[in-house]
Amino acid sequence: MSRPFKPYPFEPRRYPAEPPPLVDGRDPTARAVAIVGGGPVGMTLALALARQGVRSVLIEADDSVCTGSRAICISRRSLEIFKRLGVVDGFLQKGLAWTGGRSFYRDAEVFRFAMHQDDEQSLPPMINIAQYQIEQLLLDEIERHADLIEVRWQTRVSGIEQRPAGGATLTLRTGDATDAAGVTGMSWTMDAAWVVACDGGRSTIRDLLGLKLTGTTYEGRYVIVDIELDSKRATERLAYFDPPSNPGSTVLVHKQPDNVWRIDYQLRDDEDPDAAIEPGNVMPRVQSLLDSMGETGAWSPIWITIYKANALTLERYRHGAVLFAGDAAHLVPIFGVRGANSGIDDADNLGWKLGCVINGIASPDLLDSYSDERVYAARENLSYGMKSTEFMAPPTFAFDLMRTAVLGLAERHAAVRPLINPRQTHAIAYRQSPLNHAGGETDAFRHGPAPGTVLPECRLLKLTDDGASIDIHLTDLLGPCFTALRFVAERAGDDASESTNESTSESANDATWQQLQHTLAGKRIPFNTVSIVANDARRTGRPDAIDRSGRLHEMLDAQPGTVYLIRPDGHVLARWRDGNAAAVQRALLATLKI
Known part of the structure; x- marks a missing residue:
């Protein structure tokens, strides 16, 4: 039930109902991924796949971005995801940043809270921005990737059939016109290797598969x-x-x-x-x-x-070739702003895994970890949301x-x-994830982000080509790939022979990492190494980042030789007190199940 009055100060673009070229009522092009639902979750997933060169088609029932009052708060975690997707600037320009709030009982203020914010952060803890603005910013980026993302507006799913050999066939209707037989829209079918249901709390895909939220x-x-x-x-x-x-x-x-x-x-x-x-x-x-x-x-x-x-969720988010994300997978109370933010996190988690599977560098079994991790996250979010609701x-x-x-x-x-305390949304650590790689050394750390935890933010320095240094943040060094953070030793001592020996050893170590980069590139596994030093004064060569204050070393309990392996979604996959390229390669191959 809703009542519109004065229009919002926003005029959405309208898009026509256009099915693709059909042969006997069927789209002859087999699709890698069909995303049902063009809201924030579906759009985020499409962009995450595009960053890996994966084509997708977005199926949206409306003719524009949403109208009305829906999601209004975007968390720092979601902003970090948008940062990796290259769209965060628009959110920061349009959104209103905030760091806390106040609660009143009758006429008296009884509570004041503040979310974590310090000089190390590159992004605010929360911004207020309407969902139609969220969707428009994402859609603008999607239209810049028209070669990889196709959008079918005014198109609804009316049937789905999973094929024994894999994939699914969708029955679709495009347009609102009604023919003489009383049938609305043009009916056609599409084959897709994978279908992702991002079609909201009243999910058609969920209903067609006979699944229930509990x-x-x-x-x-x-x-x-x-x-x-x-x-x-x-x-x-x-x-x-x-x-x-x-x-x-x-x-x-x-x-x-x-x-x-x-x-x-x-x-x-x-x-x-x-x-x-x-x-x-x-x-x-x-x-x-x-x-x-x-x-x-x-x-x-x-x-x-x-x-x-x-406060509802599916028991599993993968059902054969069909995966669920956002409100189609779980419904979270609005208190603590976990609805859209948890869905965006779903898309981030699923995006890199589905991309790896489609690109042939991971087993489809990797997608089971999507369900494991995001069901766990949903139950955590529901627990906090229920406490706030009560x-x-x-x-x-x-x-x-x-x-x-x-x-x-x-x-x-x-x-x-x-x-x-309203218990605002926060990044969920996948403490029990099947992907967490102990590596035999994780107990050697006194503290720091364990496998499954989101990497914290930290301010660093980067050297320019002319020798100057500029401020950057740790998240600036992460891309849509696996990243090995290597904490590299500075050159100690002035003795010539000692310096020569260290330089030789260091060069040999660098060569093994370069070989790993070459090997993984040959397997088309997205991977990058980042070298970090605590002090660059006596360092031979050019590190990727300088932790001049030592804060990052302290936060990660790192020392020369420490390696953190980061997933494409910013979660720690593994860490080693004394890491090497061979250990990283073993962890990656185990994760991708190849």
């Missing part, structure tokens, strides 16, 4: 209102519990680009949801909220809809009693304030 559905409902309001208020997450403007309810407020504000407020149990979104019931509540916030400017409604919290919209009298007690005590008792 978990918890909460009875509480929230009205979502987007308004236009010109305000100089800072960008932060605001939460109001039992506010005078809406007694007995919970209200969330987020500032968005272009003077759009998102307001979510909880309905009482006795309120009819159909009546709740009538303008006559919504407008007074919004006005009362703005009055209590001290916002006196003129405002206009843009969009009204209603939302029900779900606080934001208590499902029982006992939860409500507990929340009231916490809020009442929080103003004067700091010890209970963490219970109000």
Whole structure:
């Protein structure tokens, strides 16, 4: 249910319904990947595949990017993914960065939180940006890759059949015109080696395969209102519990680009949801909220809809040649902004693995790890999301009693304030991943990111050709490939013979890494090595990065000889206290199952 009013300050491009050239109602071109659903998850996956030279076709039911109020917060982890895809600049230019928020109980502030942010970070912890803007930024990049990504607009899936020999056949309908027999759209079929369902919470692919989401559905409902309001208020997450403007309810407020504000407020149990979104019931509540916030400017409604919290997931995300991602695979409560962000992480995880399989450098068994890792991540996200939901919209009298007690005590008792924490989304560590490579040395580390963990960010230096140094970040050194971070020794001592011996040994070591690079290139395995020194003053040659402050060495518990092997999605695959090219090669071949 929704009510549109004044249009958003955004005019989407409209695309025609055009099936590909057909032969007897069939697309004669066999597709490597068909992605069903052209939202943020499907678009991210298409771009991730394109970075590996893999062609895909996006099947989208609408004729443009989305309308209405949907996802509005993009996390640092998602921004890191967009950075590797080459699209992050548009997000940083358009989005509103924020680092924390405040919670109020009635008239009093009872909690203030701040997400991790320091000088080492290259990206903000969170930005606010509307989903239609997210999709437009991704679509702009997709159109720059038209040779690898094909988009079929106004096209719906009506059937799917998996073939015994592998792959699947999709039955599709393009266009909204109805013929004399009452059939809507032109019907045609397409063969694809792999089908990825990114078609949202009401997934057609999921229904056609007879699959069900399992978990918890909460009875509480929230009205979502987007308004236009010109305000100089800072960008932060605001939460109001039992506010005078809406007694007995919970209200969330987020500032968005272009003077759009998102307001979510909880309905009482006795309120009819159909009546709740009538303008006559919504407008007074919004006005009362703005009055209590001290916002006196003129405002206009843009969009009204209603939302029900779900914490649901499929048990597996791979079913033969069909894989599931985003809301088609799991539905996460909005509290903690895990919905779109977890879906973008799905696409990042699946993108490199599916690309390796299609390029013939990995066994299809690698895709089982996608399901293992992302189901684990979904359950982690659902656990945090359910805790937030039970606080934001208590499902029982006992939860409500507990929340009231916490809020009442929080103003004067700091010890209970963490219970109000909204638990914002964060990168999930795949602690039990079948891909984690122990290497026999991981226990030698005192600390640092273990296999399965996302690599932390750190500021580094890079030498230019003229000998100057420029600031870079660790994530600048990562691409859509496996990356070996080599912590290289500086030249110690001034003794000529010692220097000569070290130089000879170092040159031999460099040669083995160059040979590995050559060997993996011959196998078409995307791989790069990055050499890092703590101090370049006496180093022969040119390292890729300089950890002048020593912070990265400390964060990773690294010393000369340490090697970290990073996956294309930024997770640590393996680490060695004293690593070498042969160990890295063994780990890579084991990961790719070849």
